[in-house]
Amino acid sequence: MTEMLLEIRDLCKHYPLGGPGLLRRRAVPVVRAVDRVSFDIAEGETLSLVGESGCGKTTLGKTIMRAHPATSGEMRYRRADGSIVDLGRLDGAALKAAHREIRMIFQDPNGSLNPRLSVRDIVGEPLRVRRIAQGAALEKRVAELLEKVGLRPEYLHRYPHAFSGGERQRIGIARALALDPRLVVADEAVSALDVSIQAQTLNLLSDLKSEFGLTFLFIAHDLSVVRHISDRVAVMYVGRMVELAKTEALFTRPRHPYTEALMSSVPIPDPRLRRARKRIRLAGEVASPINSPSGCAFHPRCPYATEICVRDVPQLRPTGGGLAACHHAETLELAGVSHIAEGAE
Amino acid sequence: MRQIPMREPDTLLEVRDLATHFFTDEGVVRAVDGASFDIPRGKTLCIVGESGSGKSVMARAVMGLTRAPGRVVGGSVLWCPDQDGQATDLATLHGNSRAYRAIRGPEIGMIFQEPMAALSPVHTIGTQLAESVRSRHAVSKRETRERGIEALARVGIPEPAARYDQYGFELSGGMRQRAMIAMALAAEPKLLIADEPTTALDVTTQAGILDLILDLQSETGMTVMFITHDLGVVAEIADSVAVMYLGRVVEHADVDTAFHAPAHPYTEALLRALPSIHAKTGERLAAIPGMVPHPFARPAGCAFHPRCHRFRPGLCETREPENVPVAPGHGARCLLLKPARKAAAE
Incomplete structure (x- = not known):
């Protein structure tokens, strides 16, 4: 728990509202979606980001995933080999290598799984793209991953529509685990699930965390879930971090x-x-x-x-x-x- | 309309064995399959259930808004607007009939989860409010406007006169939901049916909307049927609770009993599966194993x-449970329950 895995320093993500244009001289208004946010995540901990819609918590997660470039700031990540890289400045092969260790789970299990791909292709895609496994080896690995998340290995050739919402979320989790990640960014990973399925999924996440020594950045709005799963909690309001404390201290x-x-x-x-x-x-x-x-x-x-x-x-x-x-x-x-x-x- | 005498004059709505089936190409989905409950006048009944429990389909059946290929195939919905004890069976009326339209809106108001989908994008808030006001009162244009603005003010919308001439998309999520409540309430309905009205909102906004519904209820004495999956919301606003599972009400009780002395194993399991905001971290949650079965594969x-977790082989998979009266006002559909003597004698 002592070593830092990710250090975020003065991270900003600003969106200009429309270009300056040829004749328009006025300054373009800017959406400060994430504004000078700093925090650390220690290896093996679960840090939750909470806040209401528009507070920038999802944008922050996406910035770490480099779904879009940061406006400014640093994202220092300590790789498995001990080297420290700035996620914001990496590109090409170096970024791909770093992102092998950082994976994401999404909120909407329907929108984040390609309906035309079988479970084998969805979960195996990261393995195939990175040429880690093919053919029978890939199938074996995918079957193992399905078992880890509590799905039957026989489901390998089924398509997403044949699964319930909770099972689809497990497929998304299996995909995130395919590359043996160290940091998992879970963006509202249990928000769309029913109470009984939500409890199963939270238990699964904590089992996987202890089995694989995962570190979680857990983005959520449900404070009961956050209290249950987190070691520390960061509260955001309109793009800024307003409080960061240990879970117990924050809630009491x-x-x-x-x-x-x-x-x-x-x-x-x-x-x-x-x-x-x-x-x-x-x-x-x-x-x-x-x-x-x-x-x-x-x-x-x-x-x-x-x-x-x-x-x-x-x-x-x-x-x-x-x-x-x-x-x-x-x-x-x-x-x-x-x-x-x-x-x- | 045929009038039926009610057994209990204090009941505004009595639903008995209501069934809505969907006739799809793959087969018949029994979305609501024998749901029964009562709502006493001036009280709030919360209908809780997970996705697929049929809670929204049931609400639509009460409102006469069942969509094809669905059809109400059985049961009764006794609507007793006045205390004379004379009721109308809404289930016998056609959803588009003049009689139903005279009830839906003026008598039974509705609010939905997605105010953006329920509000017209091409009419101003005012135009839509006016329709609601005029469904109840034949008043002049000017008075319609005044009443509409008053309705917006009552639900806590700032600058109601300016908002009256705006469109739904110009308002924030919370304000849209307030505007929709204003529309439903401008007709002064006796019953408000709210289908997950706060699910898409942030917690601080949700708290405001729940307070608003409670305030308006104590002001006007309206009855509320509130559909939600959130047990926290239920604890905040309900007088009584009906828990649905696969198209049936498996337990109904007053709110304190439902949370602190539930009789049905499903209610018990749901409450235990919730992460608590008071609990310390690190414990495992008592998840309910498996998942809600597919509607075509309904267990016997x-x-x-x-x-x-209380499954008894040889019993539970062989017989369909009837409603067992556990105590006055408290019943559950479970084969393991014994009826309370007093309640059983009723």
Whole structure:
């Protein structure tokens, strides 16, 4: 757990809204989808990225996967041989080699599997493309992978439509495992699944993690799932990281008002709690990443905002064992979820 | 319309043995296959189930909106709008009939998961609201507008007068859902059917919409039938719960009983499979083995038996379970249950 696997430093992904054009002189507005985000992932840990739609968590995952180039910043990755590479500056064969160790699981098991390919071709594709296995060897490897994710090896020649949603997600997981990855980026990997299947899939992921010593970057919005699976949690709001802490610390004593508001909004499956709970009603809506508010982007909705919040952008700084980007992080007494449970008794 | 006397005058909607089957080329899918439940006036019933449980198909059957190749093939939907105890069986009416249209909208309002699909892209919010207002009241253009703006204000939309003339796509997801609720409520319905209205929304937005529905309910006394897969949402808003599995209501109970003393193994297993926001990390979840069976391969006997942790060979796969009254207002379809003496005598 001591060695860093991935270090993200001041990562930005900005999208210009339309080109400058021939006659237009005005500055082009920019969507700051990911704005100066820094964090580390240690080998063998599960770090979750949480936040609401538009907070940039998916963009961040895609930037690490180099689905699009970063605007600026560094992504230092320590390879299996110990060498350190910047994922943002690699290309060609070097990028391909690094990405052999970093694989992705997607949210939508229907959209991410080619309906015209059999399971053998889907799961075996990374092996074939990299000329690692062919023919009978490839089939044997795919059958092994299917068994690992709890699917029958006989299903090799079936097509995605013959599987249920949960099974398709397992196919996606098998494909991600095909190249013996070290880091898995799971983007909302269980969000589309039913409760009973979600539990199976979460158990599978934690089994695979301990069997293969995997490191997870788990992108999710469901805080109960995040609490269950993560070692540490990073909370994002409008492209920026607002809090990063160990799971237990974050859920018992959040340091950022947005984290507190998020937690108080999660519906908890216990009817006794609804009367006891104090819910923070957030005013207004999530700010736009095109024209985000001055100072702290959360200030228009924050119940604790003061003058300084309107004026100065808070930096992420050490607070109570974790990191928080709030001017009042030290003085605020924010409630976590354990507070909610105590309130019921 | 034939009027049928209701057994219980406090019940607004009584559904008995409702069945919707889909007649496809591959065979008949029994999407809803004998679902029964009641909703008392002014209360909220949550219908929970995983995908394929038939919860949305059931809601559509109540609204008379079953789509081909589906057809309501049996059962009754007794609608009792007034406390005189006289009910109409909606299942006997044609979905497009004048009688149904006089009920759907003015009497039974609906909101859906995807407000963008339910809102017209070529009509303003106002035009659509006006339709709803006029379905209930014959009022002037000016008053329609005033009432429409008032409806938008009531659901917490800022600058309602400006929003009235905007289109659905100009609003954010949460605001669209609020606009849809405003449309459903402008007709002052007695029953609001909400089919996963917060599933596509972020948690903070969802919390606002749930609060709004609860506030409006206490203000107007409307009855709510809320369809969801999220047990957290159920715990927040339900008075009573009906759990569906493969087209049947396998358990119905008040909300506290459903969460703290469930009788059906499926309800019990669902609750245990949830990751808890209070629990420490690292434990394994109590997953339900297997998956919801394909509708063409419905297991014999109790449909849940292949996944059930209480499965008893020789019993569960041989007989179809009937509803067992466990306590007053609490019943479950499980062969292992013994009826409570008092409730059984009823």
